[in-house]
Amino acid sequence: MLKLKHLLCVGMGLGLSSIAAAQKVEFTEYDLPNGLHVVLHQDRSAPVVAVSVMYHVGSKNEVVGRTGFAHFFEHLLFEGSENIKRGEFMKLVSSNGGQNNANTSQDRTFYYEVFPSNQLKLGLWLESERMYHPVINEVGVKTQNEVVKEEKRLRVDNSPYGRFADKIFSNLFSKHPYTWQPIGSMADLDAAKLEEFRAFFKKYYVPNNAVLSIAGDIDIAQTKDWVSSYFSVIPKGEPVLYKKIEEAPITKAIVDTMYDANIQIPAIFAAYRVPGMTGKDATVMEMISSILSGGSSSKLYRKMVDEKKNALQVAAFNYTLEDYGAYITLALPNNNTPLNTLLKDIDDEIVNLQTKLISEDDYKKIQNQFENNFVSANSKMLGVAENLASGYTFFNKNTNHVNTELDEIRKVTREDIQAAAQKYLQPNSRVVLYYLPAKAAK
Template identity: 40%
Template sequence: MTKRLTLLVLFFLFAVGAQAQEFTPIQYEEYKLDNGLTVILHTDRTAPTAMTYVLYRVGSKDEVTGRTGFAHFFEHLMFEGTKNIKRGQIDKLVTAAGGVLNASTSFDQTDYFFKVPINQLELALWIESERMAHLVVDSQGVETQRKVVKEELKQRYEGRPFGTLGDNLFKNTFKGTPYEWMPIGVAQDINSASIQEFLEFHEKYYLPNNACLVVGGDLDVDQTKQWIKKYFGSIPAGNNPERRTIVIPKQTEPRELIVEEAVTPLPAYIESYVTVDYRNDDAYALELLGNVLSSGKSSRLYQRLVDNEQLALQASSFGMPLDKAGMFAFFSIANAGVEFAQIETAIKEEIAKVQRDGVTEEEFNKVRNAKETSFTRSFLSLDSKLRNLAAYSLFYGQTDLVNKELEKYMSVTRDDIKRVANTYLRPERKNVVKYVVMDKNS
């Protein structure tokens, strides 16, 4: 609601309308092909467009030490070419059809999407099926993408203040687990990997029975089903990927990591705790706890660290539930001359207040209402609907949770928020990363 309106009455009406907006359940149809591919269809008549979204259950946690970055590498390689699409033509075919395309990789998944005019939906489905069935993994494509990924790594890290923050945060928090490296991987791992290793990784994970295809938009449902059967139905299933058991070691004492980099302009303090995976109901209470502590300038951390005591330029907290674990973290950039101990003490005291007294009724209602509004708005876009449908199906095994998850947030109580603060934000579970400013004269 950032647009300025000239007349106050219009602003008032707009504000009331936004607050009254309720979540509209998402209608969808879900089925499986004989090869195990999960298919979800969602009709949206808002515009004469369509979107295909393919989610593969493979991310950086499925890699091994010394061979990281493979899932992210395939995010790039899947745009190279296939048996029936010449190298470099995928982008051109989609853009020439008036569409857009992209992909992303995280710790637990890799996804790809096309958004096209509705009369180009068949093209999008054919290209996506080609990538699933006939991706070309050869020396030319691999070497091309090695260069691309190395350049991406260079841009991410070289000369960027706090560019390594994610690496150090996850390395310190999830030490000894496959969550300790970032999805982008390590340059030397990609450099030293053989084509055969890439082929084996692709053959293991990029299978119809390890994927979910969601198609949404101004669909002719019967025609869409025919195209899906035509292009995806004959792709053979593979063996269901064997997945190692990921055990998060019990932490009995805090850990600390000191980072010295020439590009660090001001001290940064990051404090993290291992929590729960996203299927655990405590993840909802932890998210609301984070909102109480740091959502907006009236939040506890911002008021304490930034406004009142002026210890930091920035203060925030965030949660990140994952497939096999989760993390809750605090992040602050200190003002010049402020000691880390001052930041650490302030955060410790704010945690202790919640653990002892809980949150106020006013704070609780504020974050609860804000979550209801943000959740509803997040499902206004076709992109968001398709992404969530795929995730709830492939990772939760409960596609209908897309229409029920708001209830989980709304069922969180003040006692739940107090309980999770006491359960997970314990001193022996604390992990600290400190970015120190190097002495320019040393």
């Protein structure tokens, strides 16, 4: 599910560069004959291991009329396998001292277990069972259908501001599958036949569309042997072909309204379509987010929450995806401030970025924040495993992106920030959404 993702203002000051430089992630990578890409990172600092599989399938691989499949499989593949009884998957994890979960985006599905390192073999077996021969039957489909419906009721239908993403993305994208959210349509799931679910699995959940990433207290040679034992027998699937659907530029502002019975305080959103995650501008837009709303010292928070006190909450964040991104600003009013006043205050700060270079002090603060985020992201084995898998999956099979990302951040200049604000944050190329309490509907 889409979450408000904004960076914490943590500034760690001088010395961060040397800390980050010491954080280089060493890894071994190779392919099995069936196309499964394997990445191994050894870290003996704690007796813990993270086992993860990232499948390059998300809601963008679905088709109109059959949305929600990727997110549905996030749940369905916990049902069990030919060798794991229904309902036993999570019990096996917890009874052996582990934790596990999964998540789905528009672009990928990520499964993982974190175990004491002496349970590495169990983690590999569980993920191989999930990939090789899960049980996909009417009982499991019906059960997980109800689970997904309850999740949608909880996180979207009955959650305050829970439907803003639906409205924003359906306006930002008219042709691309990003127009719907990963949770998809319950009617589509209800209408799907069992064979359609099996076909979706057979097409996308195959070794040659996945990365097995393992990080922690492991013996490399032994791990390779176990990986080969558990995963080499899984047949290679047909090549997964995907072609990005190009969207025409937005040349005139789109204004829309949504009513929500779960809220009492209205909100104003403005969203812009921006480039996907692999380009330099995605990093620059993340930095702009931090400048505008990354903590209590950020431009928007200080202006609208602290000084003018016309906003209860204000945020700007770059929701970056593989093909495109959505740069979103939002504000909730304080003291019945008109929503258009909040929008103007946000726009004024964007204009400042477009017309003036940020100060050297602000620039250094942002660099420190991002260096700290880099260090934090690789401080836990699960984070390392996911970052290694993401580099291979999204950055043209460049697993080493985990080690070059910080250099890319440091290369961003104040002029780059100004240029990106000018290029992407234009009023005539955005969606403005008035998100109102349902009682305001006439």
